Amino acid sequence: MKVKEFTKKLFDRGKASGFDEMETYASGQDNFSVRIFKGEIDSYSVESPRGLGFRSLIDGKMGYSYTEKLDEESIEMLIKDARENAAVIDSDDKEEIYGGSDSYPEVTTFHPDLESVSAEDKIELAKAIEKEALALDERVQIVQSFVRSGRSNLNILNTRGVDLGFEGNGIGAGLQVVVRQGDETKASWKFNFETDLGKLDAGDLARKAVTEAASLLDGGSFASGRYPVVFRYDTAGDMLATFSSSFSAENVQKGMSLFAGKLGETVASDLVTVMDDPLLPGRQFTRPFDGEGVASRTKAVIENGVLQTYLHSLKTAAKDGVEPTGNASRGVASPIGVSPTNMYIAEGEYSYEDLVKKMDKGLVIISLAGTHSGADPISGDFSLGAEGYLVEGGEIVRPLAQFTIAGNFFDLMKRVIAVGNDLDFGMGRVGAPSLLVEELAVGSE
Amino acid sequence: MLNRALVRDVLDAALSTGGDFAEVFVEDRYNTQLQMVGGDLEKAVSGRDYGIGIRIFRKLNYVYAYTNLDTRDSLIEVAKTAAAALPGASQNIVINLSRIAVEDRHPIKVLPETITKQQKVDLMTRAHLAAKNYDEQISQVRVNYMDEDQKVLIANSEGLDVEDRRVRTRAMIQAIAAKGSEKQVGFYGPGAAMGFEFYDTIDIEEYSREAARTAITMINADLCPTGRMPVIIDNEFGGVIFHEACGHSLEATSVAKGSSVFSGKLGERIASDIVTAIDDGTIPNAWGSQNVDDEGRPMRHNVLIEKGVLKGYMIDGFNARRMEMEPTANSRRQSYRFAPTSRMTNTYIDGGQSTPEEIIANTEYGLYAKYMGGGSVQPATGDFNFAVREGYLIKDGKIDRPVRGATLIGNGAEILKRIDMVGNNLALGQGMCGSMSGNCPANVGQPMVRVSEILVGGQKGDQ
Numbered sequence: 039m040k041v042k043e044f045t046k047k048l049f050d051r052g053k054a055s056g057f058d059e060m061e062t063y064a065s066g067q068d069n070f071s072v073r074i075f076k077g078e079i080d081s082y083s084v085e086s087p088r089g090l091g092f093r094s095l096i097d098g099k100m101g102y103s104y105t106e107k108l109d110e111e112s113i114e115m116l117i118k119d120a121r122e123n124a125a126v127i128d129s130d131d132k133e134e135i136y137g138g139s140d141s142y143p144e145v146t147t148f149h150p151d152l153e154s155v156s157a158e159d160k161i162e163l164a165k166a167i168e169k170e171a172l173a174l175d176e177r178v179q180i181v182q183s184f185v186r187s188g189r190s191n192l193n194i195l196n197t198r199g200v201d202l203g204f205e206g207n208g209i210g211a212g213l214q215v216v217v218r219q220g221d222e223t224k225a226s227w228k229f230n231f232e233t234d235l236g237k238l239d240a241g242d243l244a245r246k247a248v249t250e251a252a253s254l255l256d257g258g259s260f261a262s263g264r265y266p267v268v269f270r271y272d273t274a275g276d277m278l279a280t281f282s283s284s285f286s287a288e289n290v291q292k293g294m295s296l297f298a299g300k301l302g303e304t305v306a307s308d309l310v311t312v313m314d315d316p317l318l319p320g321r322q323f324t325r326p327f328d329g330e331g332v333a334s335r336t337k338a339v340i341e342n343g344v345l346q347t348y349l350h351s352l353k354t355a356a357k358d359g360v361e362p363t364g365n366a367s368r369g370v371a372s373p374i375g376v377s378p379t380n381m382y383i384a385e386g387e388y389s390y391e392d393l394v395k396k397m398d399k400g401l402v403i404i405s406l407a408g409t410h411s412g413a414d415p416i417s418g419d420f421s422l423g424a425e426g427y428l429v430e431g432g433e434i435v436r437p438l439a440q441f442t443i444a445g446n447f448f449d450l451m452k453r454v455i456a457v458g459n460d461l462d463f464g465m466g467r468v469g470a471p472s473l474l475v476e477e478l479a480v481g482s483e
Numbered sequence: 484m485l486n487r488a489l490v491r492d493v494l495d496a497a498l499s500t501g502g503d504f505a506e507v508f509v510e511d512r513y514n515t516q517l518q519m520v521g522g523d524l525e526k527a528v529s530g531r532d533y534g535i536g537i538r539i540f541r542k543l544n545y546v547y548a549y550t551n552l553d554t555r556d557s558l559i560e561v562a563k564t565a566a567a568a569l570p571g572a573s574q575n576i577v578i579n580l581s582r583i584a585v586e587d588r589h590p591i592k593v594l595p596e597t598i599t600k601q602q603k604v605d606l607m608t609r610a611h612l613a614a615k616n617y618d619e620q621i622s623q624v625r626v627n628y629m630d631e632d633q634k635v636l637i638a639n640s641e642g643l644d645v646e647d648r649r650v651r652t653r654a655m656i657q658a659i660a661a662k663g664s665e666k667q668v669g670f671y672g673p674g675a676a677m678g679f680e681f682y683d684t685i686d687i688e689e690y691s692r693e694a695a696r697t698a699i700t701m702i703n704a705d706l707c708p709t710g711r712m713p714v715i716i717d718n719e720f721g722g723v724i725f726h727e728a729c730g731h732s733l734e735a736t737s738v739a740k741g742s743s744v745f746s747g748k749l750g751e752r753i754a755s756d757i758v759t760a761i762d763d764g765t766i767p768n769a770w771g772s773q774n775v776d777d778e779g780r781p782m783r784h785n786v787l788i789e790k791g792v793l794k795g796y797m798i799d800g801f802n803a804r805r806m807e808m809e810p811t812a813n814s815r816r817q818s819y820r821f822a823p824t825s826r827m828t829n830t831y832i833d834g835g836q837s838t839p840e841e842i843i844a845n846t847e848y849g850l851y852a853k854y855m856g857g858g859s860v861q862p863a864t865g866d867f868n869f870a871v872r873e874g875y876l877i878k879d880g881k882i883d884r885p886v887r888g889a890t891l892i893g894n895g896a897e898i899l900k901r902i903d904m905v906g907n908n909l910a911l912g913q914g915m916c917g918s919m920s921g922n923c924p925a926n927v928g929q930p931m932v933r934v935s936e937i938l939v940g941g942q943k944g945d946q
Contacts, residue, residue: 104530123527225863408868411857421890423868442940481709
């Protein structure tokens with residue numbers, strides 16, 4: 039059955055069961071990916087996932103269920119499960135099925151040119167990345183390159199008259215490089231997401247990955263202690279991503295964010311502005327409306343160090359008596375939550391090189407390990423593995439063997455003393471420019 | 484689950500070009516997820532995953548495709564689209580499916596679907612209360628409950644035709660202690676390849692109190708010092724260190740292409756001679772067990788390391804080709820959305836001779852990691868990091884005071900050689916392991932072990 043036909047049958051069946059308001063959230067994708075190893079296709083995949091989430095207000099509470107099979111049997115299951123799930127919910131917070139925003143922003147999420155790129159072109163790009171990387175340095179042992187592309191559509195249909203949909207697409211490419219010198223191996227990952235094939239530069243990706251992996255060979259130790267550090271854009275982005283759940287009003291209201299009660303207060307250095315921008319052109323999480331059908335809008339979350347707003351769904355906004363921010367997240371199999379869209383730290387004035395120069399003596403951090411285990415998004419405490427370089431006299435002087443960094447994210451945000459102009463998102467939804475931080479505890483030998 | 488004549492036709496379509504092997508994986512799964520925050524049931528979702536994955540090999544290349552549509556036209560088209568990526572003349576492989584009956588080693592007594600949502604919520608409420616009432620410094624408690632009932636059909640061009648049903652359940656308790664603006668988290672997440680009868684075999688409230696005790700201990704702990712020191716890692720989930728730092732590097736995914744530090748080292752000494760390590764997917768009703776792997780092979784008990792010597796890898800059917808070795812029934816995937824690859828099941832360091840008391844008494848100074856948090860590893864280098872969830876300093880052979888914020892940093896290959904004491908208290912702990920073929924339930928495990936030296940990262944700076 040098609041989504042609209044299925045939804046109609048489902049709503050009819052729901053009405054007959056005494057359900058009030060109902061909504062379906064249907065998502066479909068067509069994804070392609072290819073991985074190259076030694077000049078040959080190592081893996082190749084074609085995926086077309088489809089799924090449909092259902093929710094309904096039943097006796098004043100929201101019941102959720104979902105299916106990936108649109109048949110008669112599933113209609114009965116969706117109705118039965120939504121009823122059971124609503125019955126056990128005992129939150130007093132009121133969830134609602136939205137009647138729609140007055141207007142929706144025009145955003146470009148679908149790029150027709152991308153659909154004319156053939157599978158062969160994508161395979162060639164992945165092969166070119168591998169070939170370039172292997173040719174750059176004889177210490178390169180292993181390269182695995184990949185290209186992925188995807189086209190997705192999303193539709194929200196409800197009994198309050200909402201009939202929203204949009205289509206998006208994008209392409210990503212990247213590689214992992216392993217270099218070996220004697221007994222020592224170092225690895226580096228590089229990847230990019232774009233909405234234009236022409237912007238994926240095989241040579242540039244390969245060069246960055248190889249140069250970086252090779253630059254880490256022969257890393258030495260240094261005296262543990264407190265040092266100024268530069269978080270390169272990608273590691274600055276990793277840090278913001280790890281702690282971005284603190285901006286969620288849902289976490290604030292549940293006492294799971296240290297930003298609780300801090301609206302209008304200084305929570306970061308005045309050099310730090312954090313944006314959440316679902317309208318940013320060419321990004322992966324750009325969209326005209328959120329998971330509840332609320333119109334997307336751009337907002338500063340932190341402006342010049344001052345906390346401006348939390349990220350809200352309809353439910354959290356109603357609880358705080360504010361307007362929703364268009365940050366409701368939803369998946370076919372997951373209920374409404376709150377999450378950032380395209381979140382980033384706004385650029386400052388320094389180039390990466392100037393940040394290193396300005397630091398004079400300290401460390402540059404170019405990769406982090408353990409952000410999902412060694413960081414507590416609630417307290418802000420982190421203790422992570424890191425790779426990078428030692429800086430003396432404003433110059434990178436040598437690579438460092440894996441070391442540890444430890445501190446508190448909220449403290450770190452206050453200690454930012456310069457912001458770079460090299461904002462980058464990689465393949466994720468959170469981005470940042472490089473940041474110079476006054477001081478951080480670092481452990482080596 | 485799917486008409487066998489159709490399955491055979493799909494396999495035929497998949498081999499209509501240059502492929503030499505084709506496989507169909509059909510999955511019909513019913514999931515329930517419940518989340519309780521502060522005693523209120525905030526999220527309840529249930530539903531049905533359904534899809535079909537088609538995989539085709541041609542020598543050392545493979546193609547994977549999946550769809551949710553199980554009509555004949557759709558499946559044949561998907562198979563042909565996938566086959567088009569492996570151009571060549573058909574090898575005219577004749578497919579005769581023969582159904583294999585699998586012995587059920589993991590019988591389920593109480594299917595989750597026979598238990599009402601309210602009974603599941605009642606269990607969560609008990610877990611919540613036990614943690615919340617443990618101490619007034621416990622500020623928040625989160626309880627997550629999940630169960631799943633996965634039915635799979637696996638058929639391939641070699642004639643394999645097997646069905647399996649995997650039922651699992653898990654309860655995860657997170658207790659948060661607060662003091663001023665500081666918060667610390669304790670966690671326990673028991674689970675099994677069992678139905679709701681699992682909760683009759685454990686005392687859920689005991690796990691809640693333990694999670695709360697960890698949070699309370701850590702909120703009142705000093706910051707951990709930084710430096711190289713002996714580290715004692717306790718049993719059960721402490722095995723995550725072996726899982727991350729060594730287990731992943733023994734998976735064919737990284738071994739086959741020579742990118743693992745253990746590639747080409749079979750028969751060589753890679754660990755100290757008191758270390759024996761096992762991967763065993765047959766343990767009855769264990770979290771990482773099933774009857775057959777996701778390529779349809781009966782699960783096995785595989786010795787990875789015996790008395791320090793590398794004895795075997797964990798090998799899936801595809802990587803077995805490159806390695807020219809037999810598969811070990813370690814092929815797993817999160818769902819039909821992932822092509823399967825070599826993965827761990829229940830993986831552990833086997834029990835040794837020392838009592839935990841002896842190990843601590845023999846350690847003059849060091850860190851005792853009672854509970855480990857998560858961690859990650861870079862398979863190419865073996866470099867790892869682990870968070871210590873509950874740690875203590877050891878002084879003069881005695882547990883001294885609790886310390887928080889510790890991370891263990893090191894290298895898998897090096898650490899295996901530095902294990903200098905192995906305890907006799909082997910136990911397994913549950914986790915979700917993420918890798919190329921998605922998130923799979925996996926048990927980690929070990930007895931208490933001592934590592935002579937690990938770099939400990941803490942917030943206190945140099946000691």
